[in-house]
Amino acid sequence: METDIIILLWHRLFWPILRIIFFVSLGLVAANFIEALNWTRRLALLARPLIRLGRLSAITGAGFSMAFFSGVSANTMLAEAFDQGNISKKELVLANLFNSLPRFFLHLPTVFFLTAPFIQGAAFIYVGLTFSAALLQTLLVVLAGHFLLTGSEEYQVSAKGRTVTWREALLRSLKRLRKRIPRIIKFLVPVYIIFFALDRVGIFQRLEGIMADTRLLSWLHPQSLSIVILHVTAEFSAGLAAASVLLADNSLGYRDVVLALLAGNILAAPVRAVRHQFPYYVGIFNPGLAAELVGISQVTRALSIIAVGWCYYLVT
Numbered sequence: 001m002e003t004d005i006i007i008l009l010w011h012r013l014f015w016p017i018l019r020i021i022f023f024v025s026l027g028l029v030a031a032n033f034i035e036a037l038n039w040t041r042r043l044a045l046l047a048r049p050l051i052r053l054g055r056l057s058a059i060t061g062a063g064f065s066m067a068f069f070s071g072v073s074a075n076t077m078l079a080e081a082f083d084q085g086n087i088s089k090k091e092l093v094l095a096n097l098f099n100s101l102p103r104f105f106l107h108l109p110t111v112f113f114l115t116a117p118f119i120q121g122a123a124f125i126y127v128g129l130t131f132s133a134a135l136l137q138t139l140l141v142v143l144a145g146h147f148l149l150t151g152s153e154e155y156q157v158s159a160k161g162r163t164v165t166w167r168e169a170l171l172r173s174l175k176r177l178r179k180r181i182p183r184i185i186k187f188l189v190p191v192y193i194i195f196f197a198l199d200r201v202g203i204f205q206r207l208e209g210i211m212a213d214t215r216l217l218s219w220l221h222p223q224s225l226s227i228v229i230l231h232v233t234a235e236f237s238a239g240l241a242a243a244s245v246l247l248a249d250n251s252l253g254y255r256d257v258v259l260a261l262l263a264g265n266i267l268a269a270p271v272r273a274v275r276h277q278f279p280y281y282v283g284i285f286n287p288g289l290a291a292e293l294v295g296i297s298q299v300t301r302a303l304s305i306i307a308v309g310w311c312y313y314l315v316t
Contacts, residue, residue: 013196017189024184024283027076029173034062034077036169050098050138054145057087060095067102072280074099079284080176089289090148096293097141097300104134118240119247119261122254126261129312133304140304188283195279207271208233217263223251224260231264232271239264255316262309266302273298 039062051061059081067074078095081087087095108127115123198204217228223246231239239261246252252260273294281290 013193017192020188020192020280020283021181021184023070023072024076024188024280025177025181027070027073027284028080028177028180029170030066030070030073031077031080032173032176033169034066035080036172037166050142054094054098054142055149056091056095056098056142056145057081059087060091060098063095064098064102067099068105071099071103071106072284074102075281075284088149091145093293093296094141094145094148096297097137098145100134100297100301101138104131114237115240118237118244119254119257122243122247122257125254125258125312129258129262129308130265130305133301133308136308137300137304140300184283187287188279191282191287192279195275199275204271204275205233208268220260220263221252221256224256227257227260228264228267231261232268236264236268259309259313262305262312266305266309269301270298 045061045065047061047064050056051058051064059077063074063077063081066077075096078087078092082089082092108131111130112123112127115126119126217225220228224243227239227242227246230242243252243257243261247254247257278290278294281294284290285293
């Protein structure tokens, strides 16, 4: 019995905490290393047209480029820039939303190759619509930045000064990590323990059950409700399995399956964001700011998918 408890705590609590601390620390070192070498402007080249139009800084552009490879590193770079006063809170919020497109591409192979075997042609429609939602969010962020930001921070980078060697940059990064790591542990560990306890007593399962309330889904085909409920209360692959069966016996068409998956996506995301995304955000940002960024991100994401899904609903 005691052995089972130890194994459970290791796999569900201690190991996830250590893993998050490791990746946040790695992201912190990478962010400071890039800043010390003045590579921010180079990384921002990928998003230059959008950065210019949105009056965003080179740091935001660099974070956008980093997000194609590591969301943790991108967020850590933004957090460091905000803590040092290089970007405003307004730009931090927009930058976090701006990274939705690279985050989409980061997970695209997994999502596509998971959906395609289950729902075949409908996978192209579903992935295309979620991509459209990410693109819409990015364009809205650029427009918001154009009107909300003054442009005074545009292409802001560290002063060039003398050339910094890789060794010096690495030493600076490690020095910054030593200062930051106590704060990361101070906020991350208690929050993760609290959320672990809430999960064990079934709070998140109850929230998922509320989100899957069929009264919210009366506009869907009745047989597609099982897809949404499994998507929300179990996992994405469970919803896909149900969709596969219903497609195979011609109970549903591509349209109904896609709409059900979009609805499940919208309903499942907030609870999973609170359960998984918020604890790791607390390791990067302070708890209040982390909650604000996660909340704004989820609302914006949901509205973007609703807008794209509504258009698909009307057109088809």
